[in-house]
Amino acid sequence: MRHPAEPWRIKSVEPIRLTSPDERRAALSAAGYNVGLLPAELVYIDLYTDSGTSAMSDRQWAAVMLGDESYAGSRSFYRFEAAVRDHYGYEHVIPTHQGRAAENILSRCLIRPGHHVPGNMYFTTTREHQELNGGTFHDVIVDEAHDPTADLPFKGNVDLTKLQQLIDKVGAEQIPYVSLAATVNMAGGQPISMANLAEVRELTRRHGILVILDAARAVENAWFVKQREPGWGERTVADILREICALTDGATMSAKKDSFANIGGWLAVRDPRLAEQARNLVVVYEGLHTYGGMAGRDLEAVAQGIEESVREDSIRTRVEQVAYLAGRIAGAGVPIVRPVGGHAVCLDATAFLPSVPREEFPAQTLTCALYLDAGIRSCERGAVSAGRDPVTGENRYPSLELVRLTIPRRAYTQGHMDVVADSVIRLYEQRETLRSGVEFTHEPSTLRFFQSRFRPL
Numbered sequence: 001m002r003h004p005a006e007p008w009r010i011k012s013v014e015p016i017r018l019t020s021p022d023e024r025r026a027a028l029s030a031a032g033y034n035v036g037l038l039p040a041e042l043v044y045i046d047l048y049t050d051s052g053t054s055a056m057s058d059r060q061w062a063a064v065m066l067g068d069e070s071y072a073g074s075r076s077f078y079r080f081e082a083a084v085r086d087h088y089g090y091e092h093v094i095p096t097h098q099g100r101a102a103e104n105i106l107s108r109c110l111i112r113p114g115h116h117v118p119g120n121m122y123f124t125t126t127r128e129h130q131e132l133n134g135g136t137f138h139d140v141i142v143d144e145a146h147d148p149t150a151d152l153p154f155k156g157n158v159d160l161t162k163l164q165q166l167i168d169k170v171g172a173e174q175i176p177y178v179s180l181a182a183t184v185n186m187a188g189g190q191p192i193s194m195a196n197l198a199e200v201r202e203l204t205r206r207h208g209i210l211v212i213l214d215a216a217r218a219v220e221n222a223w224f225v226k227q228r229e230p231g232w233g234e235r236t237v238a239d240i241l242r243e244i245c246a247l248t249d250g251a252t253m254s255a256k257k258d259s260f261a262n263i264g265g266w267l268a269v270r271d272p273r274l275a276e277q278a279r280n281l282v283v284v285y286e287g288l289h290t291y292g293g294m295a296g297r298d299l300e301a302v303a304q305g306i307e308e309s310v311r312e313d314s315i316r317t318r319v320e321q322v323a324y325l326a327g328r329i330a331g332a333g334v335p336i337v338r339p340v341g342g343h344a345v346c347l348d349a350t351a352f353l354p355s356v357p358r359e360e361f362p363a364q365t366l367t368c369a370l371y372l373d374a375g376i377r378s379c380e381r382g383a384v385s386a387g388r389d390p391v392t393g394e395n396r397y398p399s400l401e402l403v404r405l406t407i408p409r410r411a412y413t414q415g416h417m418d419v420v421a422d423s424v425i426r427l428y429e430q431r432e433t434l435r436s437g438v439e440f441t442h443e444p445s446t447l448r449f450f451q452s453r454f455r456p457l
Ligand SMILES: CC1=C(O)/C(=C\N=C(/Cc2ccc(O)c(F)c2)C(=O)O)C(COP(=O)(O)O)=CN1
Pocket: 048, 049, 050, 051, 098, 099, 100, 101, 123, 124, 125, 126, 181, 185, 214, 216, 217, 253, 254, 255, 256, 264, 265, 379, 385, 449
């Protein structure tokens, strides 16, 4: 797989530095063996997240200068609203400062204690807001999504039998909506197919249950539909994105992903009553419903980013850069989640470090090793992220114990991808030396992933 030639040239750069091994050992210790607590300036290649880390375009920066900072009815809001309406197709657009803020508003509107929310695999903030409002999340994704070696084109699909069984068990009136992610982040950025989406829509319509899309990486999902799903190859990514949304009743969006924004998000729905309810809450938690916790300049950057995100050459080179890194790593025999997703290459930490027991958190251990080896920050997507069962208090050990190498958009070059691949391959060749993991020295009660601290065993 060749590294793609990008449809842009670099006009501005930000210096980065490879620290010394001693500096990295000291920094990691001070960060409690949690790479998320490292100062960014001590990270050479930052693959912690693709969220908010994209390079903005010159046209986004130009739009920033046009930001209308009026408190009410900002010109920038109407541009933002038009961009979401045009490309996602929802009538009522409510800005929020980022994705989890939209999840907060939506969950407060739709979820009541005792409700059940089925979805295609959990995501940390999404499930958190569902649970905070008294809901119980139920994973109804196809079984293969939990198998890193199952090389299927649409591992983000819903298992319709699981969904029907939940409806039969709890009753449709106890299910406020089905939460559908496109793509599925925790499965490694796996897409959902149009056919499966249509089946979910048909099943939920029969029971009067809403479908709410998590659209954070829906453009990547549209790209995979175009590449992999029969009958869609001739459609544009922009068309497919609209078709995805047309099969849902609303969406939460983190504009920090597909839309190349450094901050921003939105909640969009079709039902005017739900929109009114959400607008009332957005005033409480985010700001007036025409700015939703964003400055006018951010609204402009998101609007421009949406337009850029659906361009075929843009999304192709984005996904192909990830595939390039995956090709180099998998080519050396390193176990990764297959098929390769849109935003990340996910290392299978249990296969990578078979000597490290699950109780010693292999993925967390591997993120530390990657940083020490080459100053690369990656993201633990395994038991530490999964947290504890709210009822039993026991650690949840998901079948996917992953290290996510998350690629920011338009930020790194082939040279950086090669540094990452070389480091991962080097560690894999030395994997027998990594025989023990880490243990908590500090464990927060919620979303422990961000603030936990560890020590090596
Ligand atoms: C599919 C989806 C997301 O991927 C997502 C965020 N994602 C992040 C940041 C992150 C979030 C939670 C973690 O435990 C984590 F370790 C990383 C990420 O890196 O992937 C949000 C929330 O959107 P907000 O970040 O704009 O609020 C909603 N939906």
